[in-house]
Amino acid sequence: MPGPQPVEKSDVVAMPKASAQPLITAGSSHVADRIFYFAMLACGLCVLALVALIVYQLISKSSPSWHAFGWSFFFRSEWDPVNEQYGAFPFVYGTVVSSLLALILAVPLAVGVAVFITEMCPGWLKGPLAFTTELLAAIPSVIYGLWAIFVLVPLLREYLEPWLMKYLGWTSFFEGPPYGIGMLAAGIILAIMVIPIISSITREVMTAVPQQQREAVLALGATRWEMIRTGVLRNARAGILGGIILGLGRALGETMAVTMVIGNRPEIAKSLLAPGYTMASVIANEFSEATTDRYLSALVEVGLALFIVTIIVNILAQVLVWTVTRGTPARANA
Amino acid sequence: MPETLIPTEFAAAPISLWRRGMNLLATLVAAGAVLLVLLPLGAIFAYLVYKGIGSINWAFLTQTPKPVGEAGGGMANAIAGSVLILAIASAIGVPIGIGAGIYLAEYGRNRLGDLIRFTADVLNGVPSIVVGIVAYGLVVLTQGHFSALAGGVALAIMMIPTVSRATEEMLLLVPNTVREAAYGLGVSRWRTTLSITLRTATSGVITGVMLAFARVAGETAPLLFTAFGNQYWNWKINQPTAALSLQVFTYAISPFDEWHRQAWAGALILILLIVLAVSAVRIAANYGTLKGAN
Numbered sequence: 001m002p003g004p005q006p007v008e009k010s011d012v013v014a015m016p017k018a019s020a021q022p023l024i025t026a027g028s029s030h031v032a033d034r035i036f037y038f039a040m041l042a043c044g045l046c047v048l049a050l051v052a053l054i055v056y057q058l059i060s061k062s063s064p065s066w067h068a069f070g071w072s073f074f075f076r077s078e079w080d081p082v083n084e085q086y087g088a089f090p091f092v093y094g095t096v097v098s099s100l101l102a103l104i105l106a107v108p109l110a111v112g113v114a115v116f117i118t119e120m121c122p123g124w125l126k127g128p129l130a131f132t133t134e135l136l137a138a139i140p141s142v143i144y145g146l147w148a149i150f151v152l153v154p155l156l157r158e159y160l161e162p163w164l165m166k167y168l169g170w171t172s173f174f175e176g177p178p179y180g181i182g183m184l185a186a187g188i189i190l191a192i193m194v195i196p197i198i199s200s201i202t203r204e205v206m207t208a209v210p211q212q213q214r215e216a217v218l219a220l221g222a223t224r225w226e227m228i229r230t231g232v233l234r235n236a237r238a239g240i241l242g243g244i245i246l247g248l249g250r251a252l253g254e255t256m257a258v259t260m261v262i263g264n265r266p267e268i269a270k271s272l273l274a275p276g277y278t279m280a281s282v283i284a285n286e287f288s289e290a291t292t293d294r295y296l297s298a299l300v301e302v303g304l305a306l307f308i309v310t311i312i313v314n315i316l317a318q319v320l321v322w323t324v325t326r327g328t329p330a331r332a333n334a
Numbered sequence: 335m336p337e338t339l340i341p342t343e344f345a346a347a348p349i350s351l352w353r354r355g356m357n358l359l360a361t362l363v364a365a366g367a368v369l370l371v372l373l374p375l376g377a378i379f380a381y382l383v384y385k386g387i388g389s390i391n392w393a394f395l396t397q398t399p400k401p402v403g404e405a406g407g408g409m410a411n412a413i414a415g416s417v418l419i420l421a422i423a424s425a426i427g428v429p430i431g432i433g434a435g436i437y438l439a440e441y442g443r444n445r446l447g448d449l450i451r452f453t454a455d456v457l458n459g460v461p462s463i464v465v466g467i468v469a470y471g472l473v474v475l476t477q478g479h480f481s482a483l484a485g486g487v488a489l490a491i492m493m494i495p496t497v498s499r500a501t502e503e504m505l506l507l508v509p510n511t512v513r514e515a516a517y518g519l520g521v522s523r524w525r526t527t528l529s530i531t532l533r534t535a536t537s538g539v540i541t542g543v544m545l546a547f548a549r550v551a552g553e554t555a556p557l558l559f560t561a562f563g564n565q566y567w568n569w570k571i572n573q574p575t576a577a578l579s580l581q582v583f584t585y586a587i588s589p590f591d592e593w594h595r596q597a598w599a600g601a602l603i604l605i606l607l608i609v610l611a612v613s614a615v616r617i618a619a620n621y622g623t624l625k626g627a628n
Contacts, residue, residue, distance in 0.1 A: 029522030036524030037441060043433025044442065044450045047498065050491055051453050054460065057471040112367025120364055129368065136375050138608075140552020142579045143601045146586045147378045150385075150594065192374045199371075223353050225360035253461025255555035260587060280463045280555070287467070288559040303467045307460060314459035 054307065062301035064294050073301060079266045079282075081290075086298035088305070090266040094183070094276035095306075098258060099251035101187030101272065102194055107244055110195045111233075114202035119228050130203065137196035145260030148189045153180035153261060156188075161273055176271045179263065184272045186262040190254060194247035201246055205239025205324040206232055235324075242320030249313040253306060255280040279306045386602030389595045395603075399565050399581075405592055409600050411567045415482065415576040416607070419561055420551055422486025422571060427493030428543055432532075434494065435501020435539075440527055442502070451502075454495040465491050466556035474560060482568070482575035485561030489550040496549065500542020504535040544612045551608045554579040578604045 065073060065086060076087020117129050157180030164174040209232050217231035218224075233240070263275020264285060279302045290296040393408050400407030434454070438447055469488035474480055508531050516526040532539065554577075557563075562574040563584065578600055585597035 029525075032525075033523045036527070040433050040437040040441065043430050043498075044437035044446075046430050047434050047450050047454050047457060047494060050494065051457055053472070054457075054464070054468045057468045058464070061467075061471055109367045109371055112364045113371050115360075116364035116368050120361055132375065133368075133371060136371070138548060139378060140554070140579060140604060140608075142552065142554040142583050142586075143378065143382070143605065146582060146597055146601050147381055149586055150598075151377065151381055192371075195371055221349070223349060223357040225357040226353065228360070249459055253459075253463065255461065255463045256583060260583070280461060283463050283467065284555055284558055287470070288562065300467055303464045307464045310459055310461055310464075311456055314456065318455060 058300060058304040058307055062297050062304050065297035065301045068294060069298075073298070074305065077266075077268065081286075081292075081295050084292065084294050086294070088279070088298075088302050090268055091277050091279040091282050091302060092305070093268050094262065094266075095252055095278040095280070097272075098183055098186040098190060098262065098276065098278060099248055101183065102190030102251045103244060103248060105187060105191035106195045106198060106247060109191075110198035110243075110247070111202055111240065113195070113199040114206060115228060115233075117199075118203050118206045119224070119232065130200075133196050133199055135196075136192065137200075141193070141254060141256040142260075144189055144193060145257040148185060148257060148261045149181075152189060153185055156180045156185055160184075165273070172270055173272050176269070176273050178273055179275065181261050181263045181275060182273050183262065183269075183276045186258045186276070186278070187272070189257045189261055190251045193254060193257065194251050197250055198243045198247040201243025201321060202236070202240050205236040205243070205321065208239070208325045209235045239321050239324030242317045242322075242324070245313055245317035245320065249310050249317060252313065253280055253310050255284050259284050279303075382598065382602045382605060385595070385598035387599075389599035390602065394596065394599055398567060402590060402593075407596075409576075409578065409581050409596065409603070411564065412576040412578045412581040412600065413603065413607070415561070415564065415568065416551070416578040416604075418482050418569065418571070418575060419485040419489065419557070419577055420547070422483060423489035423493060423550060424543075424547065426486065427490035427546070428497055430490075431494045431497025431543075431546070432501050432539065434498035435505065436527060436532065438498065438502040439505035440531070451499075454498055457491070458495040458499075461555075462492060462553055463555040463558075466558060466560055469556060469560045477572060479572075480560060480562035480574040481572045482561055483571045485557045485575065485577065486571070488556035488560045489553060492550050492553065492556070493546040496546035497543055500545065501535075501539050504538030504542065505531055507538065508534045540615055544615055548608050548612055551611070552579055552604060554583050578607070 069076070069086065073086065074088050074092060076085075077089045078085050078087050079090065080086070113133055117126055117133075121129060157178050161174070161178035161180065161184070165178065168174050213231050213235060214227055217227040222230065258278055259281040262278060262281060264277050264281055265275040266277045266282070267274065269276070283299050283303055283306075287296070287299050290299055393406055394410075395408060395413070396410050397406070397408040398411045399409070434450065438451060441447070442450065465488050469484050469491065473484035473487050477484070512534060513526055513531060516530045517523070521530070557577050557580050561577050561580065563580045564574045564576040568575050582597050582600040582604065585593040585600065588594070
C-alpha cells in the first residue's frame, strides 16, 4: 500500500481558499500542475480531434463521387467500375434488410434472456448466465464468419432453407435455389452478434426499475409474468427500445461476418435466400482494389453514409437509455 | 420470494387457470430463449476446439504460409504481426485514453468535459471499417504503402474511447477524501492524481484497458487496407504486415481444404491469445507489483 508521498518542496505556502482547492497553489508544483493539466487536456482534445479528423477525411475523400452523382448516388442501382458509374442503392438495401432481419430474430430472444436473468432465474444462476451471454460479445467477428461459413451455411442449405421454401414459399420471401449463403445467413449471424448488446442493455434498464414497483404489482395479486409485463417491461420500454437501436447500430456497421456469408452480389432480390451485398462489405472487398479516384471516392462515400447513419442511431439509443436509467422512468400510464 | 409477502387472507379469488398457464408459458419461453442463445455460443467454442486443435502443431506455430497446393506451413508470421500491430495500437491508444480519462474525471466537470464525453461515445459507435478508411487516408496515403503502423493507428483509434471512459469511471470511484488527504499533506495535484488516485484505481483501469484490448485484438475490418497482410516475416513497422485475424479471413473464404483447416487453427490461436493476454494482465494486477492501494 503506497502511503502518501512525502512533500518534496519545503517552500510550501498554505493559502486558504473558499472551495476545496488544493492548498498549495504557488511554487514549482504550481507550474507542474499546469503542465500536467495541459497534458491531460491535450489527451482529452485528442478525442475531439479524432472525430473531426474522421469527418474531414470522409468528406474530403468522397467529394469526387459526390460531385459526380450528388444525391442520386444512393438511389442508383448500377455499380460499374469499368464505366465509372456508381450507385449505392443495392448496398443500402442489403444493409437495411440484413439488419432488420437480424433485429426481428434477435429482439424476442434478447428480451427473453434479459427477463429470465433479471426476474426469473435463481440467484446463483444470475452471474454465470449474464457472464456467458456477454461472452458472445467478446468473440471476434471473423470467428463468427468462419463458423457461419462452415457450420451455419451448410445447415441452412440442407435443412432450414428447403423447409422454408416448402412451407413459406408462397410468401415469395423464400424462393430460388437454397445456396445457404445469402441474406438469411447474414441476418442470422448478425442476430447472434447483437443479442448480447440488446440483452445487456435490457437487463440494465430492467434493473433500474424500482423494486417497489414490482412489489406493488404483486400486492395487487398479479402473477409473476403479469408483474413483469405491466410492472417492469412497460416501465423500461424506452430503455429497451434504446438497446434495440444500439443493436441496430452494431448490425449496420458489422463487416466481416456479413461479408463472409452474404454472397457479395449487388442485386436486389425479394427472396431472403438470394445473395446480397452490404455497405460495409463492399468497402471491405473493394477498397484495396479501387484503382481510380472516382472508384475510391465512391467507396468512401458509402463509408460516410454508414458513419452518419450509425452516429444518428447511436445518439438516439443513448438518449433513450438515459431516459430510463437516469431516474426519470418513462411514464407508465396505459 | 416476494409472493410470500402477501398475507393469505387478502388473496381473494384463486388465480385462474388461464393466468397460471400464461405465467408458466412466459417462464418456459424465457428459459427457451436462454437455451437458444447459449446454443450458438456452445457450438462456436466446440467447433473451434474440435476443428482447430488437430491443426495446431509445431509447424503451424513456427512456419510461414506455404504456396497454394502445398501442405503444411503455418501462421507464425501472422501471430508475430498481430503482436506487432497490437503493441503499436496499445502504445498509442492506452496513454492517450488514460490521459483523456484523467482529464474527464479530474478536470472535466464542465461543458468541454461533457463534449469530450459525448464525442468519446460517438467514436465508440463508429463502425470499424470506417476507422479503417480513416487510417488509410491518414497513414497509408501519407506513407505511400500499407504498413503495420497504419493498422496500429486504426486499432488505437478504436481503443481510445473505451479506455478513456473506463478510466474516468474508475477514477470517479476513488473517494474524494483520499484526494483531500493527499492535498492536506501538501502533495501537489498532479502527483496526487498519478500516485494516489490513479494508483488506487489501477486494477479497474487495467480491466478497462484489457476490455479495449480484447475488443480490438480480433478486429479484421480496419486491417484489410491498412496492415494489408503479408505472406512473409515482417518486423518493420512501415511494411505490410500479416495479422492473425486477416489470415483467418483470407483462408476461410479460400477454396482450399488445407487453408480451411488452418483457418480454424488460426481462429483457435486468436481466441487463446486474447484470453491469455487478458488473464496474464489480470493476474499481474492482482498479485504483482501493479497492485493498487485499496
